[in-house]
Amino acid sequence: MNKIISILFIGLLAFTSCKKDNYDAPNAGLSGRFVDAETGELVQQDIIRGTQIEIFEHGYGTGQLQYLIVKNDGTYENSLLFANTYTIKPVRGNFIAVEPQDINIQGKTTLDFTVTPYIRLKDVSINKNGNKVVASFKLEQKVINNIKKIGLYAHSDSRVGEPMRLVAAEQELNAVSDPNHTYTLEIDLDANSSVLKAGTSYYFRAGALIDIGDAKLNYAPAVKL
Amino acid sequence: MKKLTTVLLMPLLLAITCCSKKTQSGGDNNPPPNPPQEVEEAVYDETGCLYTSYRNLVMAGYQGWFAAEGDESNRGWYHFQNGSCGGFKPGCSAVDFWPDMTEYTKKYPSPFSFANGSNAPLYSPYDEESVDLHFKWMKDYGIDGVFMQRFVVEIKESNPSGKRHFNKVLENALKAAEKYQRAICVMYDLSGCSAADVAYLEKDWNELQSLFSLFDNKKHPTYIRHNGKPLLSIWGVGFNDNRQYSIADADALISKLKGPEKKISVMLGVPYYWRTLSKDTESSSALHTLAKKCDIIMPWAVGRYNNDSYNNVAGGELAGDIQWCQANKLDYVPLVFPGFSWGNLKNDVNAYNSIPRLKGDFLWKQVAGAKISGAKSLYVAMFDEIDEGTGIYKCAKEDALPLHGDKKFVGIENELASDYYLWLTGQAGKWFRGESGFSATKPAR
Numbered sequence A: 001m002n003k004i005i006s007i008l009f010i011g012l013l014a015f016t017s018c019k020k021d022n023y024d025a026p027n028a029g030l031s032g033r034f035v036d037a038e039t040g041e042l043v044q045q046d047i048i049r050g051t052q053i054e055i056f057e058h059g060y061g062t063g064q065l066q067y068l069i070v071k072n073d074g075t076y077e078n079s080l081l082f083a084n085t086y087t088i089k090p091v092r093g094n095f096i097a098v099e100p101q102d103i104n105i106q107g108k109t110t111l112d113f114t115v116t117p118y119i120r121l122k123d124v125s126i127n128k129n130g131n132k133v134v135a136s137f138k139l140e141q142k143v144i145n146n147i148k149k150i151g152l153y154a155h156s157d158s159r160v161g162e163p164m165r166l167v168a169a170e171q172e173l174n175a176v177s178d179p180n181h182t183y184t185l186e187i188d189l190d191a192n193s194s195v196l197k198a199g200t201s202y203y204f205r206a207g208a209l210i211d212i213g214d215a216k217l218n219y220a221p222a223v224k225l
Numbered sequence B: 001m002k003k004l005t006t007v008l009l010m011p012l013l014l015a016i017t018c019c020s021k022k023t024q025s026g027g028d029n030n031p032p033p034n035p036p037q038e039v040e041e042a043v044y045d046e047t048g049c050l051y052t053s054y055r056n057l058v059m060a061g062y063q064g065w066f067a068a069e070g071d072e073s074n075r076g077w078y079h080f081q082n083g084s085c086g087g088f089k090p091g092c093s094a095v096d097f098w099p100d101m102t103e104y105t106k107k108y109p110s111p112f113s114f115a116n117g118s119n120a121p122l123y124s125p126y127d128e129e130s131v132d133l134h135f136k137w138m139k140d141y142g143i144d145g146v147f148m149q150r151f152v153v154e155i156k157e158s159n160p161s162g163k164r165h166f167n168k169v170l171e172n173a174l175k176a177a178e179k180y181q182r183a184i185c186v187m188y189d190l191s192g193c194s195a196a197d198v199a200y201l202e203k204d205w206n207e208l209q210s211l212f213s214l215f216d217n218k219k220h221p222t223y224i225r226h227n228g229k230p231l232l233s234i235w236g237v238g239f240n241d242n243r244q245y246s247i248a249d250a251d252a253l254i255s256k257l258k259g260p261e262k263k264i265s266v267m268l269g270v271p272y273y274w275r276t277l278s279k280d281t282e283s284s285s286a287l288h289t290l291a292k293k294c295d296i297i298m299p300w301a302v303g304r305y306n307n308d309s310y311n312n313v314a315g316g317e318l319a320g321d322i323q324w325c326q327a328n329k330l331d332y333v334p335l336v337f338p339g340f341s342w343g344n345l346k347n348d349v350n351a352y353n354s355i356p357r358l359k360g361d362f363l364w365k366q367v368a369g370a371k372i373s374g375a376k377s378l379y380v381a382m383f384d385e386i387d388e389g390t391g392i393y394k395c396a397k398e399d400a401l402p403l404h405g406d407k408k409f410v411g412i413e414n415e416l417a418s419d420y421y422l423w424l425t426g427q428a429g430k431w432f433r434g435e436s437g438f439s440a441t442k443p444a445r
Helices: A002-018 B002-025 B128-141 B160-180 B195-212 B247-258 B286-291 B310-327 B358-373 B420-432
Strands: A028-036 A052-057 A065-069 A075-081 A084-091 A101-105 A108-110 A113-115 A119-129 A132-141 A147-155 A167-175 A183-188 A203-210 B058-062 B145-151 B183-189 B229-235 B265-270 B296-299 B378-380
Touching (some): A028 A084, A052 A075, A065 A075, A101 A108, A132 A147, A132 A203, A147 A183, A167 A183, B058 B183, B058 B420, B128 B160, B128 B420, B145 B160, B160 B183, B160 B195, B183 B265, B195 B247, B229 B247, B247 B265, B247 B286, B296 B310, B358 B420
Parallel strands (some): A028 A108, A028 A113, B058 B145, B058 B378, B145 B183, B183 B229, B229 B265, B265 B296
Antiparallel strands (some): A052 A065, A052 A084, A084 A101, A119 A132, A132 A183, A147 A167, A147 A203
C-alpha cells in the first residue's frame, strides 16, 4: 500500500515538475476543535446550517471565501487546502464572536478555537419515562440577550438537532433565562409512533437558541434511547 | 528586459546605499549602525493618588459648556441658546431639560418664567461655586468622578473666548475634584476638527499640563491614573460620518502624545460598532491598529438602542467587545445613558423624549447589562448634558418647569425626586465598586 502511494507521489512530482507555474496539489489541511473557555468541553454544533469557518486564501487564492463545516461534536477538518496563509474566522456561531486570525497552513495544521458559548445547558437529563421522553436542564447564559426558544429534538441519526429532526418539542421563551429554574420538555412517543417507531432506537438532543442575529442553537450532547 | 533592468540598477542601488551608509556613520571605518536608542519609560510618583485605575469606577462626562448672560465669561447664553430659532427665549432654546436651581448660590435671571410669573434663573459653570456644587453632588451620591469635555474646535487659537471658558471651567473642576476627592480626567472631543486641529491638540495638552501642573500628585491627587500613567481621553475616532480628519491623523497624534516614553495612558472614544467595523464605523482595520496602542476602549452608545432593543442590540456587542479587549490586553468601558431628548435643539416636537427614561428602568437595564456581561467600569453620558437630554444631575420635575411659548421643556418624571438619576447612578457606583445586593432588578429607593 505504502509503495503504491509512493509511486503515486513520485508520479505527482513528475507531473508537477512538468510545468513550473502549476500550483501544488491541495495537500494541506486544517482541523481543530471549538473548546468551551470555561469548561474545556467541546462546544456542540449543528452539521446543517450550523457554525461555519470562513477562510480566505492570501495571494494566489481565487479571492473567494471558502467555508468549512463544523461537525456536531464541535470538531472540524478539511484536508484539501492549498498550503498558504489564510485569514480564518468562525461565522454564524453559537458563541461570542471571535476575531479573524491569519494562519499559515502547511501540511496538517491544527487550529483550536477557545470560545464562550452563548448558552450552556447544565444538569441535563434525557430519559424515557413511560411513553414519553423527558428532557430537563438548567440554562446558564453568558450574554444578556433573550433566549428565543428551547427544544428537544429526535432523529434516527446521531447528528440530531434543530435542523435535523423527525420530531421536536419546542418552547418559546423570549426572555432572559432564570439560572435556578429547571426547564422541562417532553416528546410523547405514542403520539409520534408513525415517525418514531416502537422498538427502534433514536437520538435525542436538547438545545437553546439565543436571540442574537444569525446565532445558532447551543446543545447538550445527544443521547440514544 | 527584467534581467537587463537588474543588471543596470543593481550596481547603482548598491552604490547609493553604500554612500548613504558612509554619510550616516561619518567615517571611513563603517562601524555598525547605532543601536536603536533605548528610551526610558516615564515613571510617575503616585503617592497619595486616590484613583490609580479606572477599574471599578463609575464616571460621567462633564460638558461644562453653558454660559449665563451676566457671568464673567461674556459668552451670553452659550449652549442654552439655539441659533436656528433666534437665541434663548420662550419658544427657542437648545436645551430640553431645565436644571433644578434650588441649591445654587449664584444664579442669573433668564428670559424664562414659571407659570406663577417668577423668573426661572440659571447657573454658569464659569462660576466656581456652581461647579463646586456639582462635585459635591458626585460625592454625596457616590459617583466617582468626571471626564472634562474639551472640544478641540472650542479651544483652538482662533477661539480665545472658548479657550478662556473651558480653561476656567477646568480650573473650577480641578479645585472641586480635590475638595470632594472625585476622580477627574481631561477628554478631548475631535468632532468638527480638521487634520490640523487634531495636531493642534498636542499643543493645548502641553499647555494644560504646565498651566495646571496636572500630573502633580500632591496638587491633583485625584487626576485619574491608569496603567501607571495619567489618563487622557481622545473621543471621536473611526466614525463614518464624513469627518475632516482620519484615523491616521488620530494615530499620529496619540503616538506623539504617548511618545517613546509612554507618557500617558489613553482612553479612545470610538463608534458603537468599532469591533466589527460596520454601521457607524469606518470600514478600516487601521482603527483596530490604533485601538491596540491605547489603554481603554469606550464605544459611543447614545442613540444606538432604547429600552426595548437594548438586550438584543447590546448583548452580542458587549460580550464580543469585552472578549476582544481581553484578548488584546485592553480595558473596556461601556457607556450608559439615562435617556435622550433633543426636541428643542432640533426644533422637532417628535424628538422630545425620543429615548424615554422610563423612571430609570432604561439606565438600570444598561448598568446591569454591562455588569452582567463582565464590564469593570462605566462611562455615564453625561453629568450635565441637557441639550441632548442625557444629563443625570438635578433637573426640574415635569410639574416645575418654566413656560416655553409654543415649545416645552422635558422634566424629571413627577413620581421621582429631582435627584433621582444622580441617586441611581450612585447605586451603579456601589455595584461596580463591589458592594453586594444588586441585580438586574432596579434598586428601590
